[in-house]
Amino acid sequence: MVLAELGGSISRALQQMSNATIIDEKVLNDCLNEITRALLQSDVQFKLVREMQTNIKKIVNLDDLAAGHNKRKIIQQAIFNELCKMLDPGKPSFTPKKGKPSVVMFVGLQGSGKTTTCTKYAYYHQKKGWKPALVCADTFRAGAFDQLKQNATKAKIPFYGSYMESDPVKIAVEGVERFKKENCDLIIVDTSGRHKQEVALFEEMRQVSEATKPDLVIFVMDSSIGQAAFDQAQAFKQSVAVGAVIVTKMDGHAKGGGALSAVAATKSPVIFIGTGEHMDEFEVFDVKPFVSRLLGMGDWSGFMDKIHDIVPMDQQPELLQKLSEGNFTLRIMYEQFHNILKMGPIGQVFSMLPGFSSELMPKGQEKESQAKIKRYMTMMDSMTDEELDSMNPKLMNESRMMRIGRGSGRQVREVVEMLEEYKRLAKIWSKMKGLKIPKKGEMSALSRNMNA
Numbered sequence: 098m099v100l101a102e103l104g105g106s107i108s109r110a111l112q113q114m115s116n117a118t119i120i121d122e123k124v125l126n127d128c129l130n131e132i133t134r135a136l137l138q139s140d141v142q143f144k145l146v147r148e149m150q151t152n153i154k155k156i157v158n159l160d161d162l163a164a165g166h167n168k169r170k171i172i173q174q175a176i177f178n179e180l181c182k183m184l185d186p187g188k189p190s191f192t193p194k195k196g197k198p199s200v201v202m203f204v205g206l207q208g209s210g211k212t213t214t215c216t217k218y219a220y221y222h223q224k225k226g227w228k229p230a231l232v233c234a235d236t237f238r239a240g241a242f243d244q245l246k247q248n249a250t251k252a253k254i255p256f257y258g259s260y261m262e263s264d265p266v267k268i269a270v271e272g273v274e275r276f277k278k279e280n281c282d283l284i285i286v287d288t289s290g291r292h293k294q295e296v297a298l299f300e301e302m303r304q305v306s307e308a309t310k311p312d313l314v315i316f317v318m319d320s321s322i323g324q325a326a327f328d329q330a331q332a333f334k335q336s337v338a339v340g341a342v343i344v345t346k347m348d349g350h351a352k353g354g355g356a357l358s359a360v361a362a363t364k365s366p367v368i369f370i371g372t373g374e375h376m377d378e379f380e381v382f383d384v385k386p387f388v389s390r391l392l393g394m395g396d397w398s399g400f401m402d403k404i405h406d407i408v409p410m411d412q413q414p415e416l417l418q419k420l421s422e423g424n425f426t427l428r429i430m431y432e433q434f435h436n437i438l439k440m441g442p443i444g445q446v447f448s449m450l451p452g453f454s455s456e457l458m459p460k461g462q463e464k465e466s467q468a469k470i471k472r473y474m475t476m477m478d479s480m481t482d483e484e485l486d487s488m489n490p491k492l493m494n495e496s497r498m499m500r501i502g503r504g505s506g507r508q509v510r511e512v513v514e515m516l517e518e519y520k521r522l523a524k525i526w527s528k529m530k531g532l533k534i535p536k537k538g539e540m541s542a543l544s545r546n547m548n549a
């Protein structure tokens with residue numbers, strides 16, 4: 098099951114539970130069984146899933162919950178916590194610092210997406226102000242250097258490699274020295290892909306590591322191997338000091354959930370996930386926001402990270418200011434719809450905006466969602482400035498709704514639907530109220546608070 102589907106199944110199970118009039122043992126069991134099924138389909142280890150189920154039941158003791166407690170919320174929170182626990186290795190990874198040379202070595206099985214991921218990693222950091230460089234120490238696979246060269250050129254990242262030299266250690270050392278002299282602060286060494294049975298190649302990997310003394314060794318792994326990720330990650334960890342993992346191909350494979358939880362079980366932090374073949378289909382992996390997004394709870398940290406991409410530069414300070422004052426007006430909704438429609442492959446962006454993902458824009462229905470947004474925008478075109486900027490929920494009386502419907506050639510019930518959508522989003526976005534407006538570099542601190 099692709100992760101988006103896993104998220105969808107879990108959200109549906111939670112939604113069904115929310116729809117029940119009373120929450121008793123049966124409703125809870127049905128919900129948990131549904132979630133269990135979804136996790137097993139994603140190749141999460143049976144033992145983990147069962148443990149999770151037991152823990153949730155222990156936490157959510159229906160009899161003990163005093164009347165008035167919000168049981169649904171408690172159950173949802175318990176599921177959220179358990180999923181986070183399952184994916185959290187409990188150990189942070191080394192992060193390179195700007196202006197100080199760091200060497201990061203990439204290792205992994207052949208075909209795992211290592212070379213592609215090296216460039217994605219370099220490109221990601223380049224966009225954030227680092228000065229990265231790529232070294233191709235893969236002398237084993239014909240064409241490896243060409244591939245890296247091509248990717249690096251496209252991303253305008255300096256690279257080093259050789260068609261003639263067959264000693265990967267020599268190339269790696271030369272490349273690292275050269276880029277240190279050129280004041281690059283993130284020197285990325287790509288090594289040959291290997292399999293855990295290939296003793297000679299493992300020895301070679303150890304030698305490259307010894308010679309270049311990397312600050313961080315990243316193990317790249319294809320998510321399609323599911324639970325088998327555990328053995329592979331352990332084998333690599335025994336040979337070199339793996340400090341972080343990147344899981345690739347999370348976009349198309351059924352076993353993503355299994356791979357992620359298996360890696361967590363080896364106590365290695367997953368720092369990024371690959372979500373496509375393109376350079377920017379690469380996401381920071383942070384357990385809490387990831388699970389929030391999986392459960393359709395909205396990913397504030399992803400939003401804060403992506404706000405630069407989604408919202409035009411000149412609108413950003415004003416938007417954040419308004420949101421921090423708790424003013425999510427219809428005009429803001431209109432502007433965000435406008436930004437989203439301008440952005441191209443909308444599915445990816447949708448899931449980044451809290452509240453915009455699961456209900457307004459279900460996965461796989463991008464076209465319908467786009468049409469719906471356009472319809473809403475046409476109705477909003479018939480609104481007055483007062484209506485667009487008002488924070489007074491009583492302002493939108495029947496006669497105003499009728500006028501908007503007439504003006505946009507829509508039924509009143511469609512206007513009501515649009516206003517309901519606005520209310521739903523306003524409720525979610527009201528969480529931004531009272532927050533300090535982040536200065537550059539403070540984004541992640543803010544998002545951590547929001548996800549806490």
Ligand code: GDP
Pocket residue numbers: 205206207208209210211212213214290345346347348349370371372373374
């Ligand atoms: P390497 O042998 O480990 O260096 O693997 P490559 O970087 O050559 O990648 C192998 C294949 O996987 C290529 O076709 C890549 O385009 C593809 N690939 C890499 N990462 C991803 C990803 O996150 N999603 C998808 N769908 N394909 C990927």
